[in-house]
Amino acid sequence: MLNSTSVSEQYEQAGKSGLRVLVTGAGMAGLTVAQLLRGQGVHPVLIERHGNEGIGGYMLALMPMVDRALDELRVRGHYRENSEPLARYRVYSHAGRELREDPMAGILGRYGDYRGISRGELVETLTATGCHAAFGTTVAGIRETDAAVEVTLNEGGAMATLEFDVVIVAEGIGSSTRDLLLPAGKVGAVDTGWGGWVVWADQDHDTDLGDELWGAGFFLGVYPVKGQLGVFLGGAREDTAAGPADFVARVRNKLPSMSARADRVLSAVADEPDPFYWPLKDCRAERWAFGRTVLLGDAAAGFLPTAGIGAGMAIESAWVLARILGHADRHNVPTLLQAYEQAQRPRVEAAQNNSRQLASLMFRQSKLLAIVRDFIVRVMSVEMAVKSIQRLLVDEPDPDAVARAALKAAQSDAVRS
Ligand SMILES: Cc1cc2nc3c(=O)[nH]c(=O)nc-3n(C[C@H](O)[C@H](O)[C@H](O)COP(=O)(O)OP(=O)(O)OC[C@H]3O[C@@H](n4cnc5c(N)ncnc54)[C@H](O)[C@@H]3O)c2cc1C
Numbered sequence: 001m002l003n004s005t006s007v008s009e010q011y012e013q014a015g016k017s018g019l020r021v022l023v024t025g026a027g028m029a030g031l032t033v034a035q036l037l038r039g040q041g042v043h044p045v046l047i048e049r050h051g052n053e054g055i056g057g058y059m060l061a062l063m064p065m066v067d068r069a070l071d072e073l074r075v076r077g078h079y080r081e082n083s084e085p086l087a088r089y090r091v092y093s094h095a096g097r098e099l100r101e102d103p104m105a106g107i108l109g110r111y112g113d114y115r116g117i118s119r120g121e122l123v124e125t126l127t128a129t130g131c132h133a134a135f136g137t138t139v140a141g142i143r144e145t146d147a148a149v150e151v152t153l154n155e156g157g158a159m160a161t162l163e164f165d166v167v168i169v170a171e172g173i174g175s176s177t178r179d180l181l182l183p184a185g186k187v188g189a190v191d192t193g194w195g196g197w198v199v200w201a202d203q204d205h206d207t208d209l210g211d212e213l214w215g216a217g218f219f220l221g222v223y224p225v226k227g228q229l230g231v232f233l234g235g236a237r238e239d240t241a242a243g244p245a246d247f248v249a250r251v252r253n254k255l256p257s258m259s260a261r262a263d264r265v266l267s268a269v270a271d272e273p274d275p276f277y278w279p280l281k282d283c284r285a286e287r288w289a290f291g292r293t294v295l296l297g298d299a300a301a302g303f304l305p306t307a308g309i310g311a312g313m314a315i316e317s318a319w320v321l322a323r324i325l326g327h328a329d330r331h332n333v334p335t336l337l338q339a340y341e342q343a344q345r346p347r348v349e350a351a352q353n354n355s356r357q358l359a360s361l362m363f364r365q366s367k368l369l370a371i372v373r374d375f376i377v378r379v380m381s382v383e384m385a386v387k388s389i390q391r392l393l394v395d396e397p398d399p400d401a402v403a404r405a406a407l408k409a410a411q412s413d414a415v416r417s
Contacts, residue, residue, distance in 0.1 A: 005132035013043040022164045029297025029314040030170035031126040036322035047137035057119025059223045059230020063312035064112030069319035083117035087208035094370035096255040102382040111393040116225045139177040144291045167293040173302030186286045194363045196234020197275035201268035216370035231265040245270045289337040306358035323399035339406030354388045
């Protein structure tokens with residue numbers, strides 16, 4: 001549960017622990033790192049731009065790389081109770097015929113849980129033991145001094161400048177604090193030119209089945225969470241400009257056959273009065289660590305939705321960062337943040353490359369290409385498509401070894417100079 005607690009109250013607690021940490025953004029990454037640090041006896045100040053309305057949000061398919069963080073937070077049971085196993089994955093052709101169904105339980109299940117959860121339930125899970133955050137609060141200025149970071153916070157219009165030992169920027173893909181740290185042009189992006197609507201539909205009997213229809217000029221994905229189905233319907237932005245009802249009519253015209261589920265969820269998109277529209281762009285910051293300040297989650301590398309792994313990597317990165325900070329004192333923070341970037345960035349960017357490759361296969365207009373793609377999908381196993389993700393799951397991060405090696409190297413450098 002998220003409790004609204006002012007910055008000054010949180011800062012008082014922060015001063016009593018070893019490190020004064022500021023976490024900006026109470027999303028997947030910010031909540032995970034803040035809660036893990038609290039478990040280590042550090043009391044970070046957590047701020048969030050929005051109010052504490054308790055948003056239900058959208059559906060998330062979570063890969064097994066989140067399990068370590070959830071276990072360390074002792075909320076794995078809560079997570080399982082409030083999510084659905086994604087045991088099966090089905091793909092339909094561009095014309096709506098079933099192409100294949102794969103047992104995700106066999107492909108990813110050997111590494112841990114693969115489950116569908118709503119963003120709101122995941123927030124509840126991450127904060128099940130209670131979590132303090134100051135809402136309606138953002139960073140107005142940030143300046144690194146020799147021994148700390150001076151941050152000016154805007155808490156509902158009231159400005160305060162405070163000193164921290166570590167600042168973790170976890171503000172998601174549109175982070176404004178990142179813009180204060182990196183000059184324009186240092187955050188790359190892939191813009192697919194596509195976008196689409198995210199809506200909820202009523203649950204059906206296939207509570208463990210996620211399915212996708214890769215059309216010519218449109219994409220329809222349906223993912224179960226507890227009690228409902230998360231739906232995404234997208235296409236080229238110019239084609240979606242006339243709104244969901246118009247686009248759904250176009251999609252229906254292109255589908256000579258469709259499953260009962262596809263029929264139902266298309267109606268859910270058309271009938272939703274004001275659905276959330278998601279422009280399909282990602283981002284990649286050239287640098288993550290800036291002295292005592294570090295970018296985390298989507299603020300560092302924001303994902304396209306194609307592999308369904310952005311939140312998984314954000315939560316894993318939060319776990320790695322919290323473990324590395326477990327070795328920190330006020331002096332060695334810059335060394336450890338550099339080590340975090342060196343260890344975690346290649347993993348995250350490998351996952352992001354996989355999402356980018358899938359996007360170039362999925363977001364296509366041409367019918368001819370869609371026919372060729374249908375053939376490839378029929379003969380290619382899902383295991384092949386997720387090979388690079390499996391590699392990440394086998395090759396687990398070892399943050400404690402990373403921290404020890406970085407501190408040892410820094411000590412040797414100090415002795416030499
Ligand atoms: C519709 C949709 C479906 C998705 N499906 C999947 C999926 O199936 N699987 C998956 O793994 N990932 C999925 N993702 C991606 C996933 O949601 C993100 O990768 C993940 O949320 C990143 O976590 P984050 O904490 O970095 O950012 P966010 O979760 O976006 O959190 C950022 C937080 O920071 C706050 N904030 C922003 N600016 C400021 C500021 N200046 N000051 C203070 N606070 C600020 C925001 O309000 C927000 O609460 C999906 C995303 C969307 C939009």
